Amino acid sequence: MNTAPRTALTIAGSDSGGGAGVQADLRAFFANGVHGLVALTAVTVQNSLGVQGFTEIPVDVVTAQIKAVASDMGVHAAKTGMLATAEIIQAVAKTLDEVHIGRDTGTPFVVDPVAASMTGHALLREEALEAIRTELFPRATLITPNLDEVRLLTGITVTDPATQRAAAEALLEFGSRWVLVKGGHMRDTDTCVDLLYDGTEPIELTGARINTENTHGGGDTMASAITSSLAKGADVPTAVAEAKRFIERCVAEAYPLGAGVGPVSPFWRLAD
Numbered sequence: 001m002n003t004a005p006r007t008a009l010t011i012a013g014s015d016s017g018g019g020a021g022v023q024a025d026l027r028a029f030f031a032n033g034v035h036g037l038v039a040l041t042a043v044t045v046q047n048s049l050g051v052q053g054f055t056e057i058p059v060d061v062v063t064a065q066i067k068a069v070a071s072d073m074g075v076h077a078a079k080t081g082m083l084a085t086a087e088i089i090q091a092v093a094k095t096l097d098e099v100h101i102g103r104d105t106g107t108p109f110v111v112d113p114v115a116a117s118m119t120g121h122a123l124l125r126e127e128a129l130e131a132i133r134t135e136l137f138p139r140a141t142l143i144t145p146n147l148d149e150v151r152l153l154t155g156i157t158v159t160d161p162a163t164q165r166a167a168a169e170a171l172l173e174f175g176s177r178w179v180l181v182k183g184g185h186m187r188d189t190d191t192c193v194d195l196l197y198d199g200t201e202p203i204e205l206t207g208a209r210i211n212t213e214n215t216h217g218g219g220d221t222m223a224s225a226i227t228s229s230l231a232k233g234a235d236v237p238t239a240v241a242e243a244k245r246f247i248e249r250c251v252a253e254a255y256p257l258g259a260g261v262g263p264v265s266p267f268w269r270l271a272d
């Protein structure tokens with residue numbers, strides 16, 4: 001008989017364009033050999049040009065999805081993406097405690113604090129960022145903000161290694177075990193440096209900056225690749241290093257689709 005693979009749970013929104021959200025998460029989980037589980041939080045109406053609107057899933061349906069898969073299939077690691085409202089965030093936090101997922105439980109938990117799409121459309125009601133900070137960060141093994149999210153969360157504008165380091169210090173104060181400050185948005189550099197920090201020695205992950213406009217779903221794909229490695233038992237620095245190599249190739253193989261921004265692509269993994 002075949003044995004069950006490791007599992008990773010995404011708690012996130014749907015992207016009708018298939019490049020970000022749970023669709024990106026499932027692509028990354030699949031490409032990294034883990035079985036993807038889903039607790040859907042919202043349905044966005046979205047294409048390569050942006051987000052036209054979204055409807056959130058009722059809170060009790062969000063939490064019931066988490067309980068259903070955790071009680072039957074087991075979760076080896078989990079991540080959050082778009083969470084839409086403070087109400088959903090509070091309910092997710094309580095449910096994760098009930099099913100023993102989070103930084104002190106042995107089941108790693110990655111929080112990607114998604115606030116807006118790369119096209120600038122809000123994916124989180126305004127008051128909800130505070131709930132991510134207070135309810136989710138203290139439960140997180142790792143948080144993975146991009147530079148826009150860093151600015152919203154800390155007020156720090158990252159422009160160079162010193163401000164990236166200062167941001168990592170400030171974010172760690174919110175209570176996660178590790179912080180990854182992603183450097184994809186520092187566009188005038190020819191490298192992409194992400195900074196990983198747990199309060200001891202900062203770890204710089206450096207990759208080439210690939211010249212493409214098609215980076216839709218990059219953050220979701222990165223966080224899901226990290227979650228996949230954690231689900232397979234890697235420690236945080238190893239998981240982030242593996243994911244960095246993975247996302248670099250996904251950005252290199254990103255394709256145009258629609259009139260706007262195309263998605264990063266994990267398809268190369270299937271051909272290897």
Ligand SMILES: Nc1ncnc2c1ncn2[C@@H]1O[C@H](COP(=O)(O)OP(=O)(O)O)[C@@H](O)[C@H]1O
Nearest residue numbers: 146182183184185192208209210218219222251
């Ligand atoms: N042009 C690029 N070339 C190579 N790697 C990139 C590029 N843009 C982003 N990345 C990497 O993709 C990941 C997601 O990056 P980032 O753009 O910072 O966040 P988000 O997608 O959440 O806005 C990071 O690991 C970052 O270093």
Ligand SMILES: Cc1ncc(COP(=O)(O)O)c(N)n1
Nearest residue numbers: 013014020021117118216217
């Ligand atoms: C449902 C959903 N979740 C997350 C993102 C962020 O992805 P990006 O920053 O690439 O727009 C998105 N656009 N849609």
